[in-house]
Amino acid sequence: MRIGKQDQAFTAIATSDAESVTVRGKDLCNELIGRIGFTDYFWLLVTGTEPSETQRLLTEACLVSIAEHGLVPSVQAARMTLAAGPDAWQGAMSAGLLGMGSVVAGSSEVSGRYFVSVMERAGDGDLEEACRASLSELRAEKKKVPGLGHPQHSAGDPRADRLFALADEHGASGRAIATARMLSRVAPDIYGRPLPVNVSGAIPAVMIDIGWPVDAMKGIPLLARAAGLVAHLFEESQRSIGFIMSNHADQSITYDGPAAAPERD
Numbered sequence: 001m002r003i004g005k006q007d008q009a010f011t012a013i014a015t016s017d018a019e020s021v022t023v024r025g026k027d028l029c030n031e032l033i034g035r036i037g038f039t040d041y042f043w044l045l046v047t048g049t050e051p052s053e054t055q056r057l058l059t060e061a062c063l064v065s066i067a068e069h070g071l072v073p074s075v076q077a078a079r080m081t082l083a084a085g086p087d088a089w090q091g092a093m094s095a096g097l098l099g100m101g102s103v104v105a106g107s108s109e110v111s112g113r114y115f116v117s118v119m120e121r122a123g124d125g126d127l128e129e130a131c132r133a134s135l136s137e138l139r140a141e142k143k144k145v146p147g148l149g150h151p152q153h154s155a156g157d158p159r160a161d162r163l164f165a166l167a168d169e170h171g172a173s174g175r176a177i178a179t180a181r182m183l184s185r186v187a188p189d190i191y192g193r194p195l196p197v198n199v200s201g202a203i204p205a206v207m208i209d210i211g212w213p214v215d216a217m218k219g220i221p222l223l224a225r226a227a228g229l230v231a232h233l234f235e236e237s238q239r240s241i242g243f244i245m246s247n248h249a250d251q252s253i254t255y256d257g258p259a260a261a262p263e264r265d
Contacts, residue, residue: 036050039060042223046213058163058170058172062163062207062220062224063223065159066159066225068231074104078233079233080095092236111147111205112208115179115205132186134183146201147180148197148198160198160202164177172206179205180205184196
């Protein structure tokens with residue numbers, strides 16, 4: 001059964017034969033292994049080109065910023081999964097990665113697309129006007145602003161501040177970072193409270209400005225959190241807290257469903 005187009009049977013990423021493996025036009029063994037760092041390799045794999053020094057530095061900064069943030073839902077899911085199946089690291093990793101949605105950890109893609117939409121709306125015109133108009137529409141629809149606000153870092157996300165400072169320092173701050181900053185600056189006028197840029201807003205703003213494709217944006221937090229999950233799963237295998245978390249969840253949630261029917265004599 002034919003599904004989808006059948007005339008694009010090509011890949012530009014990699015190929016291999018009996019003697020060699022070629023990745024993006026480079027010999028894996030002779031040109032890449034031992035000669036290129038993983039961040040460079042990641043950039044090469046996705047874009048087909050090697051990053052500049054600034055692209056490498058800021059990509060690494062973004063990866064480091066989001067790799068770990070404690071016992072967030074995706075980490076809890078992974079650790080409880082490993083506790084239930086100690087031999088199934090792949091299942092526990094999958095559980096953690098599947099828990100990275102549009103609300104927690106995986107929201108960089110949503111934020112990036114939102115910033116792009118605001119930039120397109122502004123065009124060559126007034127960025128502040130475009131930001132105010134977009135925020136007003138979101139407010140009227142009772143929607144949150146992608147990339148702004150954080151339940152814990154309500155006074156400002158220090159990770160976002162650091163990423164923007166690095167981008168400024170290396171001359172990489174462009175239209176996307178300006179858009180994120182402008183949205184945060186005018187948001188209090190519309191939402192009535194401060195909405196600082198969070199790390200899931202700073203990451204796409206920085207990555208867009210250094211040339212990373214928006215369609216691959218979710219790969220940044222996914223790759224970063226994979227590293228954090230490995231740490232948590234190793235610790236879980238040594239000092240398990242999966243069932244402790246499960247027990248605390250059971251104790252903290254009150255049942256309010258119908259009562260069981262009384263037994264009849």
